[in-house]
Amino acid sequence: MASKRILLICRKAPYGNALARAAADMALAAGAFDQELAIAFIGDGVWQTIDQQDSTDIQQKNHQKLLSAFELYGISESYVEAEALTERQIEPSRLSLAAKPVNQQQLSELFEQADMLLTV
């Protein structure tokens, strides 16, 4: 059976609740079991992808470090919403992840192509 193409959509900021962490754990689990998974950061989810995160003072694990494990887990396809970066004045050069900026039109096409959408 051909594996389903999963698109994981991350809409939450990296800290403040456990949802960003849960989504990343889901991605890593899919990677560990060799599932085909792409990940898209949209809206406030783009905050997950920026560099120089320091979570020491809130005693949380560093989300940037977690995302940097994606490559080892075979997750190489990731996208960020270009409009969300612009609205938040985040320069694409600040992304810690090799994520591809795509506009909302291109995102809709990615949604269409996926067999399964997971939104966190």
Next chain:
Amino acid sequence: MEMIVDQQTILLDKEGFLKDLSQWNPQVAEQLANNEGIALSDDHWEIIDLLQQFYREFELSPAMRPLVKYVGQQLGDDKGKSIYLLALFPGSPAKFAAKIAGLPKPDNCL
């Protein structure tokens, strides 16, 4: 569950992982390995050191597949094979090596 190492009481969970990760030291590792029937050689220590490096880098205990890949990247393709890791840590290398290295149990581990 608990074990005594060097007159110190070390608390373990029901699967034998350290409850307090800060209690890890090389003597504790020897005893944890002993519990799994493994006598630690230099080859074992090389993997244990690498796992601790992985944990510092990603704040995560690796599942088997990424562990194999990471070992391959860091120590060369000869060692980056599941059969090599299975020979050192029979049964479930990602789980047993994480346990002996004093890391949390890997999440995505059967």
